[in-house]
Amino acid sequence: MIEALQCTVNGRAVEVGIDPRESLADVLRERLGLTSVKKGCEVGECGACTVLVDGVAIDSCIYLGVWAQGKRILTVEGLQTESGELSPIQRAFVEEAAVQCGFCTPGIIMSAVEIVGSGRQYTRDELRRLISGHLCRCTGYQNILNAVERAVNEAHKFVGGAE
Amino acid sequence: MYDIASIYQARSVADAIRALQADPSALVIAGGTDVLIKVREGKLAGCSLVSIHGLGEELSGVTQASGGDIEIGPLTTFRGVAFDPVIRRCIPVLGEAVDQAGGPQLRAAGTIGGNVCNGITSADSASTLMALGAVLRVRSPRGEREVPIAQWYKGVGKVDLAHEELLVKIVIPRANCEGYTGHYIKYAMRSAMDIATLGVSCLVKLSADKRTVEEARLAFGVAGPVPMRACGAEAAVRGLPIGEAVGRIGRAALEDVHPRSSWRASKEFRLQLVEELSGRALREAARKGGAQI
Numbered sequence: 001m002i003e004a005l006q007c008t009v010n011g012r013a014v015e016v017g018i019d020p021r022e023s024l025a026d027v028l029r030e031r032l033g034l035t036s037v038k039k040g041c042e043v044g045e046c047g048a049c050t051v052l053v054d055g056v057a058i059d060s061c062i063y064l065g066v067w068a069q070g071k072r073i074l075t076v077e078g079l080q081t082e083s084g085e086l087s088p089i090q091r092a093f094v095e096e097a098a099v100q101c102g103f104c105t106p107g108i109i110m111s112a113v114e115i116v117g118s119g120r121q122y123t124r125d126e127l128r129r130l131i132s133g134h135l136c137r138c139t140g141y142q143n144i145l146n147a148v149e150r151a152v153n154e155a156h157k158f159v160g161g162a163e
Numbered sequence: 164m165y166d167i168a169s170i171y172q173a174r175s176v177a178d179a180i181r182a183l184q185a186d187p188s189a190l191v192i193a194g195g196t197d198v199l200i201k202v203r204e205g206k207l208a209g210c211s212l213v214s215i216h217g218l219g220e221e222l223s224g225v226t227q228a229s230g231g232d233i234e235i236g237p238l239t240t241f242r243g244v245a246f247d248p249v250i251r252r253c254i255p256v257l258g259e260a261v262d263q264a265g266g267p268q269l270r271a272a273g274t275i276g277g278n279v280c281n282g283i284t285s286a287d288s289a290s291t292l293m294a295l296g297a298v299l300r301v302r303s304p305r306g307e308r309e310v311p312i313a314q315w316y317k318g319v320g321k322v323d324l325a326h327e328e329l330l331v332k333i334v335i336p337r338a339n340c341e342g343y344t345g346h347y348i349k350y351a352m353r354s355a356m357d358i359a360t361l362g363v364s365c366l367v368k369l370s371a372d373k374r375t376v377e378e379a380r381l382a383f384g385v386a387g388p389v390p391m392r393a394c395g396a397e398a399a400v401r402g403l404p405i406g407e408a409v410g411r412i413g414r415a416a417l418e419d420v421h422p423r424s425s426w427r428a429s430k431e432f433r434l435q436l437v438e439e440l441s442g443r444a445l446r447e448a449a450r451k452g453g454a455q456i
Binding site: 019020021022023026042043044045047050056057058059062063064066067069111129130131132133134135 | 164165166167170195196199204214217265266267269271272354355
């Protein structure tokens with residue numbers, strides 16, 4: 001059985017036929033070709049499938065596609081600038097060498113988008129906690145944390161830390 | 164793709180109850196963070212689901228009723244509870260407790276109602292809701308009834324909720340939270356994305372001079388097959404100076420609990436945690452209440 005899902009994906013209105021048994025991760029990957037959304041554990045533990053739904057980071061592997069009706073979805077594919085360049089958050093990951101095998105990267109970047117978008121500055125411990133829903137099997141956490149911190153600071157011109 | 168036989172998306176609470184009546188084998192799915200994982204593991208493979216995910220307007224949000232009781236919609240996510248202004252002002256301990264479940268993405272999806280209805284002893288909200296003496300309002304085709312949380316848990320994963328009933332409100336009576344401060348300690352092997360080895364929540368009401376325990380409420384997760392209050396320990400410290408109460412509450416609590424060994428931890432270790440963490444939770448709760456200790 002196929003149902004019509006209407007939602008906004010990466011800023012564009014989308015109408016797509018989905019099977020109601022599909023997770024949002026299935027829909028994004030298989031129906032819409034958005035393969036930045038990784039399927040890792042598929043039980044909501046590793047965070048590789050993290051996307052933003054109405055601005056909030058969730059694990060799309062344990063979120064049914066039918067629940068996305070009318071919602072705004074954002075994946076890494078929606079981050080690039082109009083000229084096709086990487087977003088400042090993606091650039092921070094490159095600059096800080098925060099990418100090893102790369103499997104966890106899209107999910108963490110989406111959490112970073114939510115963190116940066118909150119408009120707040122955070123201590124390193126707070127950032128650690130905010131990305132605790134992601135597992136990096138290369139264990140490159142220090143550089144990932146550096147990248148998230150850099151993205152937050154650059155976005156808010158807090159270079160050099162809080163006064 | 165999930166191994167689900169059917170999924171019905173309810174349009175209202177009444178519609179959900181109707182759908183449950185129509186299908187005696189259907190299960191309720193809310194945030195999905197438990198149900199979908201059980202489907203994936205095969206435990207619930209082939210099930211039919213009634214989704215209440217879209218009923219946020221009816222079932223989500225926190226309000227303070229005119230009498231001062233705090234009413235939590237069961238579809239409020241952990242994140243929604245943790246950041247809610249009413250929770251932060253009136254019962255911050257509950258916000259702190261649910262903020263320790265899973266990780267950020269899970270807390271943005273999992274609901275406090277699901278945490279209560281799945282009947283799991285390790286649920287991060289359970290011990291605090293026990294200590295707060297929450298009242299659970301459930302609706303069925305025959306109307307509504309209220310169940311004190313002390314009578315809610317019937318066994319491992321079993322609660323006093325019939326097939327055609329839906330939890331519609333979690334009520335914290337004003338008398339159970341006003342004047343109390345609380346502290347929740349989750350002991351787990353990891354500091355995120357882990358299930359509690361033991362959870363302890365302590366609420367305390369201090370005397371006016373902040374030196375004596377007027378009332379204490381102590382509750383545990385994973386200290387038995389279901390979440391439990393430690394009424395013996397509460398009685399043992401009533402009226403004591405705070406320092407003495409902190410020293411005594413843990414030993415007294417050992418008489419109330421009956422933890423088991425599991426792959427996560429032995430019974431002996433859990434008993435040690437009960438003894439040690441009860442005192443720590445009481446001390447922190449008293450500090451938050453203004454005690455110099």
